[in-house]
Amino acid sequence: MAVKPKLIKERIPTPEVPVEERVKSFVEVNLGYDFASALKEAERCIQCPPEYAPCIKGCPVHINIPGFLKALRENPDNPDEAVKNALRVIWNDNTLPAVTGRVCPQEEQCEAPCVMGKVGDPINIGKLERFVADYARKHGIEEELLREFMANGDGTKGRVAVVGSGPAGLTCAGELAKMGYEVTVFEALHRPGGVLIYGIPEFRLPKEILDKEIAKLRELGVEIKLDHIVGKTVTLEELLGEYDAVFIGTGAGTPKLLNIPGILLDRIYTANEFLTRINLMKAYLFPEYDEPIAVGEKTIVIGAGNTAMDAARSALRLGTEVTIAYRRGREDMTARIEEIHHAEEEGVKFEFFLNPVEFIGDEEGRVKAVKFEKMRPLEERDRKGKRKIVGTGEYVTLEADTVIIAIGLEPNRIISEEATGLKTNPDGTLVVDENLMTSIPGVFAGGDAIRGEATVILAMGDGKRAAKAIDAYIRRKKANA
Numbered sequence: 144m145a146v147k148p149k150l151i152k153e154r155i156p157t158p159e160v161p162v163e164e165r166v167k168s169f170v171e172v173n174l175g176y177d178f179a180s181a182l183k184e185a186e187r188c189i190q191c192p193p194e195y196a197p198c199i200k201g202c203p204v205h206i207n208i209p210g211f212l213k214a215l216r217e218n219p220d221n222p223d224e225a226v227k228n229a230l231r232v233i234w235n236d237n238t239l240p241a242v243t244g245r246v247c248p249q250e251e252q253c254e255a256p257c258v259m260g261k262v263g264d265p266i267n268i269g270k271l272e273r274f275v276a277d278y279a280r281k282h283g284i285e286e287e288l289l290r291e292f293m294a295n296g297d298g299t300k301g302r303v304a305v306v307g308s309g310p311a312g313l314t315c316a317g318e319l320a321k322m323g324y325e326v327t328v329f330e331a332l333h334r335p336g337g338v339l340i341y342g343i344p345e346f347r348l349p350k351e352i353l354d355k356e357i358a359k360l361r362e363l364g365v366e367i368k369l370d371h372i373v374g375k376t377v378t379l380e381e382l383l384g385e386y387d388a389v390f391i392g393t394g395a396g397t398p399k400l401l402n403i404p405g406i407l408l409d410r411i412y413t414a415n416e417f418l419t420r421i422n423l424m425k426a427y428l429f430p431e432y433d434e435p436i437a438v439g440e441k442t443i444v445i446g447a448g449n450t451a452m453d454a455a456r457s458a459l460r461l462g463t464e465v466t467i468a469y470r471r472g473r474e475d476m477t478a479r480i481e482e483i484h485h486a487e488e489e490g491v492k493f494e495f496f497l498n499p500v501e502f503i504g505d506e507e508g509r510v511k512a513v514k515f516e517k518m519r520p521l522e523e524r525d526r527k528g529k530r531k532i533v534g535t536g537e538y539v540t541l542e543a544d545t546v547i548i549a550i551g552l553e554p555n556r557i558i559s560e561e562a563t564g565l566k567t568n569p570d571g572t573l574v575v576d577e578n579l580m581t582s583i584p585g586v587f588a589g590g591d592a593i594r595g596e597a598t599v600i601l602a603m604g605d606g607k608r609a610a611k612a613i614d615a616y617i618r619r620k621k622a623n624a
């Protein structure tokens with residue numbers, strides 16, 4: 144009688160930098176797997192058939208997860224070969240695995256439906272994806288594989304302009320280059336990456352890793368023009384005159400503000416400004432870098448999404464006490480569970496059901512406290528399934544000499560205001576059809592520009608879908624010419 148393999152219910156853990164050490168620097172918190180531990184974790188996967196595997200369905204870009212885990216297991220004595228084969232499977236669907244392995248909310252995506260989760264811990268898919276990408280980069284395996292993935296053509300299938308170098312734009316550009324298109328990315332900032340470079344801090348996504356992922360795209364033939372604001376430096380109409388199609392991946396980088404008294408006091412930041420100074424301008428290394436950042440002794444962060452968590456943990460590393468104040472309850476927080484857990488471990492305090500109503504300043508015009516109304520949850524839920532809240536009429540004032548507002552972002556309107564034919568929804572997101580084409584023929588869009596604030600992997604999925612639609616559009620256009 145065949146012996147059933149034993150199910151290993153518990154996940155193989157990944158080491159982390161101890162709390163006392165990590166709060167003093169911006170070094171990456173999670174250290175990831177080595178080959179031996181990655182292999183052990185991959186061996187827990189029961190290899191559901193790909194046509195059924197729920198993890199594949201749970202991944203927005205449908206990576207063949209059992210396929211890459213199998214590849215890893217097939218060469219236990221040859222790590223280089225194992226990783227090369229695993230990375231080939233991943234790259235078929237996702238060109239930025241070192242990024243997605245780190246920042247995707249796997250607990251809501253691929254890992255949520257993993258069948259191993261029914262008997263124990265789901266497979267640690269994110270950390271295994273990250274391991275494959277990191278090992279390949281460190282051991283020069285990517286180079287070898289890149290040659291296999293080089294453009295099918297010589298860039299003569301057509302020319303495409305991509306606006307914005309966040310995950311949506313980069314993915315669209317990479318996919319089109321692989322198909323044989325000449326692709327130019329136009330980016331407003333002086334470094335590419337979008338939120339990955341200016342929003343998500345080093346301790347979650349080291350910038351060196353991001354730069355290398357982007358360098359790979361350049362090797363695929365993608366040109367990136369920095370310091371180009373489309374709508375100002377160059378117009379959409381000009382791009383349409385020069386290129387066969389345009390993809391807009393401009394994200395949702397405009398912060399929402401609180402319209403309450405005292406908003407203009409000193410030391411009240413938007414999370415975007417705060418994180419851009421720290422991540423993009425490296426203000427935490429001032430005066431080695433020119434950009435300053437000032438925080439006091441007590442910081443309040445308003446909001447409870449990924450942005451709030453990143454701002455809180457960054458502020459903490461600058462040496463201030465941090466409290467997150469959220470108008471709803473603990474279970475309504477939208478940040479990733481891992482990040483909330485890390486923030487708590489590092490000493491960030493949480494206050495729930497507090498809605499800011501006024502910022503109070505000192506005689507020098509600096510914030511010194513925040514007045515909140517206490518809120519109460521109702522049974523009723525809103526469109527997003529969150530409990531509705533109401534004010535109680537009771538107030539509380541908390542001291543703070545620094546405030547960071549992280550209550551959400553919306554798309555900027557530079558392009559839609561310049562190109563008046565581009566239809567937008569009332570919230571500023573671009574209107575697209577089922578092929579991700581906007582109201583202007585030949586202009587496609589994806590990522591946060593069409594969804595509002597969402598996730599890296601959804602932006603990448605849009606970039607990929609749009610690349611296919613752009614290919615079909617250009618072929619049709621050329622056939623009819």
Ligand SMILES: Cc1cc2nc3c(=O)[nH]c(=O)nc-3n(C[C@H](O)[C@H](O)[C@H](O)COP(=O)(O)OP(=O)(O)OC[C@H]3O[C@@H](n4cnc5c(N)ncnc54)[C@H](O)[C@@H]3O)c2cc1C
Binds near residue numbers: 246307311555599
């Ligand atoms: C602080 C923070 C933390 C986050 N953490 C996570 C996380 O852990 N996991 C996760 O999945 N998601 C996270 N998100 C959300 C995620 O980063 C976004 O959903 C994703 O980056 C959207 O990708 P995008 O390509 O659509 O846009 P973006 O990443 O916003 O990139 C848009 C790019 O377009 C450029 N641009 C804008 N306008 C123009 C113009 N007119 N001309 C030229 N260039 C222009 C911008 O400079 C930017 O580089 C986080 C977001 C923030 C702000």
Ligand code: SF4
Binds near residue numbers: 197198209
């Ligand atoms: S659902 Fe879990 S166990 Fe099944 S193939 Fe995917 S990772 Fe493996």
